[in-house]
Amino acid sequence: MNSNLSxxxxxxxxxxxxxxxxxxxxxxxxxxxxxxxxxxxxxxVSRIKVEKDRENYRFTxxxxxxxxxxxxxxxxxxxxVKVDExxxxxxxDEDLCTGCGLCAEACPLASEGTVIFMHPSKGVYxxxxxxxxxxxxxxxxxxxxxxxxxxxxxxxx
Amino acid sequence: MxxxxxxxxxxxxxxxxxxxxxxxxxxxxxxxxxxGIAARIAWEILxxxxxxxxxxxxxxxxxxxxxxxxxxxxxxxxFCSVSxxxxxxxxxxxxxxxxxxxxELKYAGFDGFVVVGCSEEPVYLWIHDRDAELLSAKELWGLxxxxxxxRLRKIHGPGVQVACIGPAGENLVRFAAVSHPxxxxxxxxxFGAVMGxxxxxxxxxxxxxxxxxxxxxxxxxxxxxxxxMARTGTVDAMLKIEYRHPIPSSRPVCSQSCxxxxxxxxxxxxxxxxxxxxxxxKAHQVFCIGGVWTSSQKQGGxxxxxxxxxxxxxxxxxxxGVELHMLCDDLGIxxxxxxxFQPWLVRCIELGVNELRGLKLKPRDAKxxxxxxxxxxxxxxxxxxxxxxxxxxxxxxxxxxxxxLIELAEVLEFAYGFPAHRxxxxxxxxxLPFWLVSALMYATESRDPTICTHASFLQLAELYLDxxxxxxxxxxxxxxxxxxxxxVFEPSLEDKIGLTIWxxxxxxxxxxxxxxxxxxxxxxxxFKSKTEWLExxxxxxxxxxxxxxxxxxxxLESTTEHLEETAERIFNLERMILVEKxxxxxxxxxxxxxxxQLPCKTDGTRIGLETFxxxxxxxxxxxxxxxxxxxxTKEKLEQLGLEECVQTP
Ligand code: SF4
Ligand code: SF4
Ligand code: SF4
Numbered sequence: 001m002n003s004n005l006s007x008x009x010x011x012x013x014x015x016x017x018x019x020x021x022x023x024x025x026x027x028x029x030x031x032x033x034x035x036x037x038x039x040x041x042x043x044x045v046s047r048i049k050v051e052k053d054r055e056n057y058r059f060t061x062x063x064x065x066x067x068x069x070x071x072x073x074x075x076x077x078x079x080x081v082k083v084d085e086x087x088x089x090x091x092x093d094e095d096l097c098t099g100c101g102l103c104a105e106a107c108p109l110a111s112e113g114t115v116i117f118m119h120p121s122k123g124v125y126x127x128x129x130x131x132x133x134x135x136x137x138x139x140x141x142x143x144x145x146x147x148x149x150x151x152x153x154x155x156x157x
Numbered sequence: 158m159x160x161x162x163x164x165x166x167x168x169x170x171x172x173x174x175x176x177x178x179x180x181x182x183x184x185x186x187x188x189x190x191x192x193g194i195a196a197r198i199a200w201e202i203l204x205x206x207x208x209x210x211x212x213x214x215x216x217x218x219x220x221x222x223x224x225x226x227x228x229x230x231x232x233x234x235x236f237c238s239v240s241x242x243x244x245x246x247x248x249x250x251x252x253x254x255x256x257x258x259x260x261e262l263k264y265a266g267f268d269g270f271v272v273v274g275c276s277e278e279p280v281y282l283w284i285h286d287r288d289a290e291l292l293s294a295k296e297l298w299g300l301x302x303x304x305x306x307x308r309l310r311k312i313h314g315p316g317v318q319v320a321c322i323g324p325a326g327e328n329l330v331r332f333a334a335v336s337h338p339x340x341x342x343x344x345x346x347x348f349g350a351v352m353g354x355x356x357x358x359x360x361x362x363x364x365x366x367x368x369x370x371x372x373x374x375x376x377x378x379x380x381x382x383x384x385x386m387a388r389t390g391t392v393d394a395m396l397k398i399e400y401r402h403p404i405p406s407s408r409p410v411c412s413q414s415c416x417x418x419x420x421x422x423x424x425x426x427x428x429x430x431x432x433x434x435x436x437x438x439k440a441h442q443v444f445c446i447g448g449v450w451t452s453s454q455k456q457g458g459x460x461x462x463x464x465x466x467x468x469x470x471x472x473x474x475x476x477x478g479v480e481l482h483m484l485c486d487d488l489g490i491x492x493x494x495x496x497x498f499q500p501w502l503v504r505c506i507e508l509g510v511n512e513l514r515g516l517k518l519k520p521r522d523a524k525x526x527x528x529x530x531x532x533x534x535x536x537x538x539x540x541x542x543x544x545x546x547x548x549x550x551x552x553x554x555x556x557x558x559x560x561x562l563i564e565l566a567e568v569l570e571f572a573y574g575f576p577a578h579r580x581x582x583x584x585x586x587x588x589l590p591f592w593l594v595s596a597l598m599y600a601t602e603s604r605d606p607t608i609c610t611h612a613s614f615l616q617l618a619e620l621y622l623d624x625x626x627x628x629x630x631x632x633x634x635x636x637x638x639x640x641x642x643x644x645v646f647e648p649s650l651e652d653k654i655g656l657t658i659w660x661x662x663x664x665x666x667x668x669x670x671x672x673x674x675x676x677x678x679x680x681x682x683x684f685k686s687k688t689e690w691l692e693x694x695x696x697x698x699x700x701x702x703x704x705x706x707x708x709x710x711x712x713l714e715s716t717t718e719h720l721e722e723t724a725e726r727i728f729n730l731e732r733m734i735l736v737e738k739x740x741x742x743x744x745x746x747x748x749x750x751x752x753x754q755l756p757c758k759t760d761g762t763r764i765g766l767e768t769f770x771x772x773x774x775x776x777x778x779x780x781x782x783x784x785x786x787x788x789x790t791k792e793k794l795e796q797l798g799l800e801e802c803v804q805t806p
Binding site (some may be wrong): 022024025026027028031032034035036038039040041042043044045054055057120139142143144145146147 | 227368
């Protein structure tokens with residue numbers, strides 16, 4: 001990635017880190033995320049996704065890591081991927097998103113369509129915005145009973 | 158589109174293959190969800206005196222408004238139907254289960270499903286995103302539970318949630334479970350056999366919809382508060398393991414949205430994935446009653462009133478305990494089979510009965526027990542008799558058994574054929590007043606009621622046994638505040654009726670919202686350790702959590718009073734189903750008293766028939782039930798808005 005370009009994007013102030021070993025697959029993170037962002041408890045539109053292998057008791061949460069060099073942002077042709085001034089969160093402005101999917105294609109973590117994906121009924125892409133409008137910050141961190149999701153200051157990919 | 162409820166209940170007729178929908182909101186305001194809506198549907202469509210295996214017997218599965226939401230421990234579903242296990246004659250009852258089926262069902266757009274009729278060929282119900290179809294299960298019939306799930310995952314994708322039956326359900330074992338692997342089942346009521354009779358092998362569900370929330374921000378706050386209040390989980394978790402934050406990930410969840418520090422999920426083992434030894438499963442969870450197989454819960458044993466019940470001896474991992482637990486899961490048998498059969502079989506040997514219809518008995522041998530379970534599930538040899546459950550089995554072997562073994566069966570499954578549980582005699586040590594509240598609940602319900610009253614009352618026995626004077630000192634103000642008497646928790650017969658009825662209504666509430674009964678209601682504060690409990694002055698928790706969750710989720714202005722009134726309506730409606738359709742009257746209630754003439758294993762207390770009758774009078778009076786018949790009075794039914802249930806003489 002071109003270092004000039006990355007200099008133009010503010011450093012993320014915070015990001016989420018997940019610890020799969022601690023996750024026990026309760027789904028609370030997915031439910032709080034979708035409840036606050038969509039007004040419904042709906043794991044399929046949660047910005048954090050937990051892959052659940054209950055037979056083997058293995059759970060893998062995945063969520064955007066708020067890259068220092070956010071490929072999603074550079075890939076977006078309409079400028080819909082924006083950076084929140086307060087938190088540094090990369091978020092998608094749903095009014096500008098045309099649903100082309102280039103952001104998701106560019107994202108190094110989005111291979112399974114988990115961290116940045118098409119909202120099934122709205123026709124726009126969605127991703128974690130670190131709950132930028134919420135005074136308490138990331139809600140999933142608050143409800144995770146095992147601290148499998150942790151807020152880290154600074155850093156990123 | 159409503160909030161909380163998703164609006165529609167599937168109505169599937171297996172005889173015609175027709176699938177319709179019922180409007181949930183026709184029932185929701187008056188009957189809430191779960192057991193409530195199921196009871197109302199049963200009232201409408203269940204013909205009188207129908208047998209469990211009659212095609213007209215509906216199998217009703219219902220979630221509640223909180224299922225699938227962030228509300229902690231809400232990922233539950235309840236099954237209701239006429240239960241083949243009920244002795245001597247099947248009647249309508251319920252059986253709840255956790256897991257991920259209920260939430261998935263709502264994500265697929267349905268609050269529940271009703272299955273009537275009977276299919277000619279084996280079928281399964283495939284429910285997905287606002288659609289449902291019946292598909293052939295010819296290829297699945299005969300498979301074990303795990304094989305069935307594996308097959309359905311191959312067909313419908315890994316995220317599919319399945320409830321199914323194993324060989325036990327297919328072969329109409331009266332205690333066959335509706336299994337929801339890996340670790341949940343609706344076991345006790347034998348509804349697996351109802352599915353078997355209908356030739357319904359499985360229900361598979363997948364959905365990517367959601368549950369709309371009326372006031373998302375306030376709901377999230379209410380959930381976070383509920384999580385804080387419930388963080389310590391069960392009472393015995395509080396006493397036996399110090400609360401740790403964060404909760405260690407080794408405390409598994411058995412349900413969607415579980416946030417608590419539960420002691421129930423406790424054990425992991427590396428065991429063969431299948432009993433044929435193919436592949437290895439990394440960690441097998443052993444929840445709750447599964448513990449008995451692996452002796453993590455040494456259980457029971459009783460001597461008194463002329464009876465001896467040998468204690469349960471599970472088997473350590475490596476000795477066959479986990480394998481037996483898994484076999485039971487795989488065959489689709491209620492895991493309690495061990496608690497009923499092992500002591501009885503051990504007693505057989507102690508009394509010189511070494512053989513049952515040609516089967517040599519070795520009930521302390523894990524290998525033998527594996528074979529024994531297979532005989533039952535496939536109804537081979539004496540397994541065909543025992544698959545009828547112990548009460549019916551001893552009836553058909555009356556001439557072959559000494560009297561004590563027949564009477565022992567009556568003790569082990571004293572309440573309508575359900576296994577004894579938390580009644581202060583056989584399995585759990587509840588002293589007075591705990592067993593007395595159990596006894597009154599047993600007398601007035603359709604099955605063992607204690608199964609869903611752990612946190613409301615019965616688990617408090619552990620605190621009582623730990624330090625009685627301290628317990629009573631701390632609970633007196635709570636009792637006075639809630640039931641207007643300081644004597645409620647005293648080891649006496651006085652002032653127990655209010656508490657009993659309260660427990661029953663809380664049980665209904667939990668089965669309707671739904672929430673986990675090991676966690677709610679929060680009668681007590683969430684003490685993080687025994688020290689905190691010992692030091693606390695005011696121990697009262699918060700009983701309004703449920704109403705707060707419901708209000709913010711659905712937008713209804715619910716209060717605890719509203720919920721209690723709804724629960725009372727539902728409890729009376731269920732009573733009327735038994736009265737009207739199955740002839741339930743006072744004499745049946747009274748029959749339970751006999752069990753409580755046996756001395757309590759902890760304090761030796763017991764109750765005579767006359768005293769029990771007096772308490773029953775008091776109970777009926779408080780409920781507004783006729784003292785002579787035990788039927789809810791016209792006034793009571795009208796007061797609860799159940800005019801349609803008033804009997805026309
Ligand atoms: S969506 Fe992907 S590319 Fe964009 S910031 Fe997050 S992880 Fe990085
Ligand atoms: S931080 Fe907020 S938006 Fe991001 S995953 Fe967590 S709850 Fe969702
Ligand atoms: S809330 Fe935590 S433990 Fe539960 S699924 Fe999410 S990451 Fe895992």
